[in-house]
Amino acid sequence: MTLDRWLSRIPIDSPSAFMKQVPTIIGFAIAAVIAAVPNGVPVTNGPLFIAGIALVAVATVLALVVPWGRLHPEWAVVIPVLSLFAVGLLRLGTGSAASPFAVLTLLPFVWIATEAGRINILIAALGTFVVLIAPIVVDGVGHTAGDVVRAFFSPVIYLIVAIVINEIAHRMRIQLAAAREASEQQQQLLAQAVQAQDELVLNEARLKTANRLIQSIWNAVTEQSVIGTDLDGLIDVWNPGAEKMFGITEKEVLDAKHRIVDFHLDSELSDRLQDMDARFTTVASTDEFSALVDTVRAGSADVRDWTYVRPDGKRVSVQVAATPRLDENGHRVGFIFVATDMTQAREFARLKDEFVGLISHELRTPLSSILGYLELMRDDEESPLSEEQQQYLSVAERNAHRLLRLVGDLLFTAQVESGRFPLDLKDVELGGVVSASVESARPVAANSGVTLVGDVPESPVELRADPLRLGQAVDNLISNAVKFTPSGGTVTVSLRCEGEQAVIAVTDTGIGIPAVELSQLSQRFFRASTATRNAVPGVGLGLSITKAIVTAHGGRLDIASEEGVGTSISIVLPVETPRPVVDAIPRAEVAP
Structure with missing residues (x-):
């Protein structure tokens, strides 16, 4: 051994x-x-x-x-x-x-x-x-x-x-x-140092990769201008999209120490400052830069339409999203302005509105003629129609009226998009307007198997408004509620006063609307997925028209809905209604 x-x-x-x-x-x-x-x-x-x-x-x-x-x-x-x-x-x-x-x-x-x-x-x-x-x-x-x-x-x-x-x-x-x-x-320290060194090398590689990716993305953003400023509005970030929009390089902007207000219309900045002073009367705003960032300073992002002015004097209509720039500690160190050129979009919208208005005008005349001749045929005593012919005539007349209402809605939306439509203001008792709309909708609700409940206070609710337009708005809400409520459901129309506001609420027990779609309901021609899935007829103009009417009266439209439970839409109107919008379109052209 x-x-x-x-x-x-x-x-x-x-x-x-x-x-x-x-x-x-x-x-x-x-x-x-x-x-x-x-x-x-x-x-x-x-x-x-x-x-x-x-x-x-x-x-x-x-x-x-x-x-x-x-x-x-x-x-x-x-x-x-x-x-x-x-x-x-x-x-x-x-x-x-x-x-x-x-x-x-x-x-x-x-x-x-x-x-x-x-x-x-x-x-x-x-x-x-x-x-x-x-x-x-x-x-x-x-x-x-x-x-x-x-x-x-x-x-x-x-x-x-x-x-x-x-x-x-x-x-x-x-x-x-x-x-x-x-x-x-x-x-242990040596092991930690080795581990830290390895992590540092890995993080350095990741940082380089991220920087290359960010630089690639930054250079690829050419359709939106991204402008960064310090807290006082001095420009220190100018992306390729800004170079394309303004025709001036980043070096030229930084060397000249431009402020972002240098590229804005003075009149728009002044109007914005006046609006701010009207809302906040305690402090008058004198800094033009405040017109761009007052909402952001308050803690919210701001999306607003502005007009940029290029160095060559050309004007560019843009939509600007302003957000804060934060450092690694979360402190605000400046602002970011992301602008999208809206020139083509607005031109397209203008042409679309012109087309809608033109088509509406062109359709009204033949439809009126058709309805006139249908009425003559119905009232012709020399050649009376048979019962079957009368039935056919009723179908044609009903569909012609439906087309005429649709044409009126299209014309009205075109007027809304143009920024002006007429209001005929007068002293109105709101309870009567709501009750009239409820009674008009009762036959349709009964045919659909829907219970229609009106809840109008006995004491009068008075304000200055256009009774025809308000009635149209309430009619639209009740019509939608009945359409989207299955047989056996209930639609409740109520009127109440809350301080200095009048509230008209239309609540149903219908199919509801997905939460992600609520913000799009007031857009023209938009239809909720629940409506298309259940094959509910419509073209998606009712709510956009209603919102335009309510906005013109100085009010707002509140929408709450839960899919499968129901929807509640409220018209909130101030008792003191602002002066009417200037009538830029002949009153005879406005469809009832």
Whole structure:
């Protein structure tokens, strides 16, 4: 068996105790050799000599086989104590007090003194005292006074030495523990530094990739101008879209230190400032830049139509979305203005409105003629129609009236899009308008199996308004509610006063509208997905007309709906209605 294989069998928990025992083993081996050689140290008591050798052998075996690492550290002192007693036996067996092997006492003594704990000082001192006093006790007589003095004086010296050794060992253990802890912390810091370095390299690569992506996107945005400013409106960001829109490069803009108001119409900024001063009368706005960012400063994004002025004097109609620029701490450091050129879109809308208006005018004349001739045929007494012909005539007449109403709606929406349509304001009792609309819709509701409930207060609700247009708005809401409510459902029309506002609410138990579509309901020709899915007839003009009428009266339209539950639409009107919009279109052209 090789030495390496033999050492591999040593339990991993005991090498520390065994290694501390090695010096004692070597010392005893040398003593045994000296005692065995001729003319060496004579063995005066063979049994005690052998007992000492045997005891140190037992201590060595215990150092090897006992798992001291699993026991309390204080138990390990058993090995040097046994070795110390073995030295005493060896000394008694080789001349007692005259034995030259008393020096071996230092080996287990130092081991005991270096162990943690102050109790080991006493153990080392007492053990040494026992070893040194043993010859005097065993021999009894034949010792000089000097031997006795040494036997008692030496342990005191050993005690002092044990105190010094224990303290030095204690301090060394503290320093070793601190060094080990510092080493572990250093290893942890090194590992963290390596990890941080790896993450830094990875983040740097990601940052470069993100920067390239952002730069690519930034260069690709050529259809919208993106202009960034500081808190005072000085331009510091100018994208390729802005270069295309204004015909001026970023370098030219930044070198000239342009402010964004330099590219706006002064008249529009002045009008906006006047509107702000009218709403906030406590502070007059003098900074033109405030006209662009007052809403953003209040914490909301602002989308508004403006007119940009190019350096060559050309004007560009744009829709601008203004938002704040934030730093890494979330503090506002400037503003971003994203503008979309609306010139073509507005021209297209104008042409579309002109086309709708033209078609409406062109259709009204033949439809009126058709209705006139249908009425003549119905009233012709010389050639009366049969009952079947009368039925056919009624269908044609009903559909002609339907087309005429549709043409009127188209013409009205064209007037709304142009920004002007006539209002004939007068003192109106709103309860009468609502009641009339409810009574007009009762036959249709009854035919559809829908219960129509009117809730109008007895006290009059008066305001200045156009009764014809308000009636048209209420009719549209009730008609929609009945159409979108299945048989057996209920439509409730109520009128109430809330402070200085009158509220007309039309609530149904119909099919409802998806929440994502509520914001689009007032757009022309828009129809909710629930309407198309359930094949409810209509063209999507009713709500847009209603909203235009309500807005012209200075009110608003509130819509709440839940799919499968029902819809509630409220007309909110101020008691004091603003002056009517200027009539730019002949009243005779407005369809009833």
